[in-house]
Amino acid sequence: MKSLRIGLLTDVFLPDQNGVSTSVLLLQRELRRRGHRAVIVAPRFPDYLDPETLHGVVRLPSMIHPALPRQRLAFPTRRRLSGQFDLVHTHTPGAIGFWGARLAKRWDIPHISTFHTHLEHYAHYIPGLSTLEKHAGVLTRIVRRFYVKADLIVAPTEASRAMLPHYGIYRPSVVLPTGIDESLLQDAPDVLSPWPAGKRRLLSVGRLGFEKRHELVLQALAEVRKQHDAHLVILGEGPQRDLLRQKAASMGLEQHVTFYGPVPLATIGAYYRQAELFVFGSDTETQGLVLAEAQTMGVPVVAVGAEGTLGSVEPGLSGHLVGRGDWQGLARYSSELLADPQAMADMSAEARRFARRFSSSKMAEQMIDIYLQALSEQGRRAAGPDYGGLSYPDSSYAKANGRSIRKYGLRGF
Numbered sequence: 001m002k003s004l005r006i007g008l009l010t011d012v013f014l015p016d017q018n019g020v021s022t023s024v025l026l027l028q029r030e031l032r033r034r035g036h037r038a039v040i041v042a043p044r045f046p047d048y049l050d051p052e053t054l055h056g057v058v059r060l061p062s063m064i065h066p067a068l069p070r071q072r073l074a075f076p077t078r079r080r081l082s083g084q085f086d087l088v089h090t091h092t093p094g095a096i097g098f099w100g101a102r103l104a105k106r107w108d109i110p111h112i113s114t115f116h117t118h119l120e121h122y123a124h125y126i127p128g129l130s131t132l133e134k135h136a137g138v139l140t141r142i143v144r145r146f147y148v149k150a151d152l153i154v155a156p157t158e159a160s161r162a163m164l165p166h167y168g169i170y171r172p173s174v175v176l177p178t179g180i181d182e183s184l185l186q187d188a189p190d191v192l193s194p195w196p197a198g199k200r201r202l203l204s205v206g207r208l209g210f211e212k213r214h215e216l217v218l219q220a221l222a223e224v225r226k227q228h229d230a231h232l233v234i235l236g237e238g239p240q241r242d243l244l245r246q247k248a249a250s251m252g253l254e255q256h257v258t259f260y261g262p263v264p265l266a267t268i269g270a271y272y273r274q275a276e277l278f279v280f281g282s283d284t285e286t287q288g289l290v291l292a293e294a295q296t297m298g299v300p301v302v303a304v305g306a307e308g309t310l311g312s313v314e315p316g317l318s319g320h321l322v323g324r325g326d327w328q329g330l331a332r333y334s335s336e337l338l339a340d341p342q343a344m345a346d347m348s349a350e351a352r353r354f355a356r357r358f359s360s361s362k363m364a365e366q367m368i369d370i371y372l373q374a375l376s377e378q379g380r381r382a383a384g385p386d387y388g389g390l391s392y393p394d395s396s397y398a399k400a401n402g403r404s405i406r407k408y409g410l411r412g413f
Contacts, residue, residue, distance in 0.1 A: 004371060006031060006038045007085040007103070011074060011094030013042035013057075014050070017262050018207060019289040020116045023178040024091055025054075025265070030179065030364030032056060041081075041096060043072035060096065070239075078103075085109060087371055091116060093146035101149040110374035113150035115160055115173075116286055144168045152374055154367075156287035157311040176367060177311075179360030180292045188269030194258050195274065199231035200338050203275035203299070205268070205290040206282060208238030208259070213304070215247055216281030216327040222251050223331035228338045232279070233258045235271060272297035276344070277334055280304065283324045288312045292358045295319070295351035300344060302333045318351040 008028055012020045024040060031038035032055070044059035058080050062072035076099035088104040090097040090113045097113070104111035144167045147153055153173040155161035161173050195201045202221065206212040214234065221232045234244075234257065241259060248257045263271060272278075278294035283306035291301050291312040301313050305321030313319040320337075322329030337344050 004036045004038075004368075004375075005083065005086045006036055006371065007041060007081075007088045007100065008038055008091065009041045009088060009096050009100035010091040011043060011096045012071065012092050013040060014054075015045055015048050016071065017265070019178070019285075019287070020091055022265060022289060023114070023116065026179055026181050026184075026360045027364060027367065028056065029181070030360050031368070034364070034368065036368070039081075039085075041076075041100070043074040043096070045072060087112065087375060089113070089371075090150070093143055097146060098149075101146070104151075105149075108378075110371070110378045111149065111151050112154060112370065112374060113147060113152075114154045114156070115147065115164065116156070140167055147171060151378075152370065154370065157308045159307050159310050160286040163307070174370065176363060176370070177292070177358050178287055178289055179363030180289075180296050180355065180358045181360045182296050182356075184266065185269030185272065185293060185297055188267050188273070191267060191270040193274050194233045194260050194271070195231050198229070200228045201274060201276045202230050202232040202334070203235070203271060203278050203294070204232065204280055205235045205271075205278075205293075206280070207236050208234070208240045208244060210240060211282065211284045212236075212238075213281035213283060213325075214240070214244055216304070216325065216330060217279050218244070218248055218251060218253060218257065219327035220279060220281075220330035220334060221256065222253060223328065224334050224338070225253075225256060227335050230334075230338065231256050231258070233260055233271070233275070235260050235263055235268070237262050268293070269297060272299050275299050277302060277337060278319075279330055279334060280309070281327070281330065282309070283307065285309050285312075291319075292355055295355035296358070298348040298352045300337060300347040300351055302330055302337070304330070314350065314354045318347060318354040 008024055010020060010024050012018065013024060014021055028038045028040050038056060040057045042057065042059060043062035050057050060074040060076055060080055062074040065071040065073040074095050076096055084107055087110045088100045090100040090111065101111055147169045148171060150171055153164065153171050154176050155173055156177050158175050161175050164173060204214065204217050208214060217232065221230060224230050245259060248254055272294055278299045278301045280288065280291060280301065280303035283304045285308040288309040291303060291309060294301055295318050301319030303309055303313060303319065303321055304324055304326065306324050309321070313321055315321050320333040337347065
């Protein structure tokens, strides 16, 4: 197979640790392992250097985002690129994402885009934006304007793909979850336990923001502690850190919760390894990558089941799902599992089995098939760059997903 030149363009990347950053990083690793020239294009952060082990990253000049101070607003320029891509894969509807769409159109190459985030769930971070979104649909328009530029949209779950028409987006689409690098998690070096000795070990991971609903996990912990001597560790940082600390203190949980902050991807597996149970309250996920990470490490999950998380847990086998805002359900299932070692062990084994379907290797192979199919269709659609005779109408992806391709119009886009 010819080595493909793939541009992975994102407005969100390291050192900002989140699901998008992890998704882009793991995809690039797998693509490069297979000999493809995958390049991540992302904003430059002052005083941050990519580790020597991370290759193929182009950093663009940037400034503090005027509306989101924790993020960077990039200034795209082709001078930073060493050549032309065979295919553009965008990951965010920001300055770099829109630039990637323009590059794809200018170069007449396929534009694939992954639908990672429901932007409207983050409107509260910008004063007045929630009102503008409610009355004028500002963010909805941005999302629609961006994704209608894509030749194909990749959604991490069926639930997230089903949301596309609500934005007025009717482009060809397929479902492909973000992959999990099991070896990266399993090989994480041991770390000192953040849990006090002798306590039942609950873990939650996620940005300390309103949309993650950490307060539900705190409420559940207070109820669980009526039966079990449990301690909760939360990995992550964000604007709600102080508020959540205050809430924990007001609930008498100050000594029973550790706000540990963010940890590197290379070591996060060590924290999953030490946890007994993973508890998650967010109802705004497109996939819930941390749920797959926890299950990969054999940690049963008790989580709110909404949108993307619905397909990320096998209810009753790898974990339990409850309704939006149901902290009582989180507490009930958590308490039941902590009280039943055999049920915990059975669910741990099922969690590992279920999570194998999210292997980053398997997901990358399917993504490559998507790329090849897109290039093949592009070649048939018009005479464009020479792809060295690439034509894969019978690729494994096409065979496995032929019905989906025809249904959503990938063939002949």
